[in-house]
Amino acid sequence: MTEEQLRVRELIAQDQLGGWDEAWQESVTPWDAGQSQPPLRDLLMSDLVALPRSGRALVPGCGRGYDAILIASSLSLDTTGLDISAAAVAAANAYAESSQLSERTKVKFGVRNFFALSPSPDERYDLIYDYTFFVSGGFLIILVWPIVDRPEGVGPPFFVRPEHYTLALGDGWDKILDQAPQNSVEAHKDKERFLVFRRL
Numbered sequence: 001m002t003e004e005q006l007r008v009r010e011l012i013a014q015d016q017l018g019g020w021d022e023a024w025q026e027s028v029t030p031w032d033a034g035q036s037q038p039p040l041r042d043l044l045m046s047d048l049v050a051l052p053r054s055g056r057a058l059v060p061g062c063g064r065g066y067d068a069i070l071i072a073s074s075l076s077l078d079t080t081g082l083d084i085s086a087a088a089v090a091a092a093n094a095y096a097e098s099s100q101l102s103e104r105t106k107v108k109f110g111v112r113n114f115f116a117l118s119p120s121p122d123e124r125y126d127l128i129y130d131y132t133f134f135v136s137g138g139f140l141i142i143l144v145w146p147i148v149d150r151p152e153g154v155g156p157p158f159f160v161r162p163e164h165y166t167l168a169l170g171d172g173w174d175k176i177l178d179q180a181p182q183n184s185v186e187a188h189k190d191k192e193r194f195l196v197f198r199r200l
Contacts, residue, residue, distance in 0.1 A: 001153045002030060004028050004029075004030040005030055007026070007028045008028055008029075008030065011023050011026075020083075021084070021085040021086055021087050024085045024087035024091065025087045031132055032064055033185045033187075033188075034066075036066040036067050036069070037066075037067060037131060037185070038181065038183040038184055038185060039181030039182075039183060039184060039192065040071075040131075040141070041070060041183070042183050043177075043194065044071070044074040044075065045074070048177055049177055049196050051075055051139060051141075052075065052077065052127055052139065053075055053076055053077075054076065054077070054126075055077055055078070055125075055126030055127070056078045056079070056080070056124070056126055056127075057071050057072070057075065057077040057079040057080070057125055057127040057129065058079075058080050058081075058127070058129075059079065059080070059082070059128075059129045060083075060130070061082070061083060061114070061131075061132065062081030062083050062088070062089075062092055063083060063088050063092065064088065064091045065081050065091075065093075065095050065096055065107070065109055066095070067081075067129055067131060068080070068081035068092070068109070068129075069096055069105070069107050071127070071129060072101075072105045072107035073102070073107075075127070076104065076106075077126065078106045079106065079108075080107075080108055080110065081107065081108070081109045082109070082110055082111075082112045082114055083109070083111065083112075084111070085111070089109045089110060092109040127140075128140050128141070129141045129142075130142045131143045132145065132158075139196065139197070139198055139199075140169070140173070140195075140196070140197040140198075140199075141194075141195075142165055142194070142195040142196070143181075143192055143194055144161065144165070144193045144194070145160075145188055145192035145193075146160075146188070146191045146192070147162075147191050147192060148191060162178065162195055165195060171200075172199060172200050173199055174197065174198050174199075175196070175197050176196050176198050177194065177195065177196035178195050179193070179194055181193075181194050
């Protein structure tokens with residue numbers, strides 16, 4: 001376990017919700033790869049899955065917003081990135097502003113606890129992208145990471161396995177893609193898997 005991971009665990013142990021904001025304020029974010037995830041880029045640029053090209057997308061636990069911006073610009077979806085950390089959302093807004101996005105790219109960020117969302121029509125999405133967060137929706141794109149043989153002492157992010165998603169989602173979902181990414185951040189190679197589910 002790295003010093004950063006230990007520090008994040010310490011912050012979260014002190015304050016379950018506020019610890020995430022403290023981590024962002026201290027720049028202790030071992031999950032932040034400094035870019036959108038290469039496997040997500042590859043999927044969005046491929047024709048492996050007929051993903052929606054209109055509607056709404058959600059990226060919970062969006063952090064600096066790399067993946068939310070990628071989804072909005074690649075799929076033309078009105079994309080919302082949520083994070084429990086105000087510092088993360090400020091970083092996402094700053095990153096979006098510095099990215100010189102086209103006027104057609106519709107992405108916004110907000111401070112919100114994903115688990116407090118209600119199932120109202122205003123909070124339904126056509127696509128949800130999960131990277132170290134574990135949620136469900138219409139299309140669910142998941143980059144499962146870190147997959148490790150010995151999970152003790154791993155995280156954050158904490159280990160997860162593909163079968164955890166399959167079990168949690170149950171029978172209402174059809175897995176339409178399950179593969180090891182061909183293009184990964186160096187530190188993630190051989191420790192991640194790409195899954196796409198569609199609600200039945």
